[in-house]
Amino acid sequence: MGLLRPSVLPVILCSSCTKNTVVKAIKTFAKCHIEVRFLDHNPPHFHVVMKADRREALVTILDLKVTGRTIKPSEIREALEWAADNTQLLLKAWKDAHP
Numbered sequence: 001m002g003l004l005r006p007s008v009l010p011v012i013l014c015s016s017c018t019k020n021t022v023v024k025a026i027k028t029f030a031k032c033h034i035e036v037r038f039l040d041h042n043p044p045h046f047h048v049v050m051k052a053d054r055r056e057a058l059v060t061i062l063d064l065k066v067t068g069r070t071i072k073p074s075e076i077r078e079a080l081e082w083a084a085d086n087t088q089l090l091l092k093a094w095k096d097a098h099p
Contacts, residue, residue: 026093029078036093044094047077061090
């Protein structure tokens with residue numbers, strides 16, 4: 001577990017919009033990872049993606065509200081706790097991905 005070097009992953013389709021967006025991986029955990037997608041829709045948010053099956057949850061950065069989920073909040077508790085302590089890093093990643 002640790003910070004991932006920002007990387008560009010394959011183009012994927014955002015589950016909440018119709019745009020293709022390139023992904024910036026932010027943090028990885030044992031069962032999931034956090035990613036910010038370039039030129040994604042507002043409000044500023046990140047995706048928590050399960051490694052095993054690619055289920056995901058959208059989480060707004062400012063209030064950590066879980067939306068658009070196919071994952072129970074209990075499954076991503078570790079990611080949410082990390083996000084609560086790293087809001088500024090997530091906001092910077094969002095701003096970098098949305099010039």
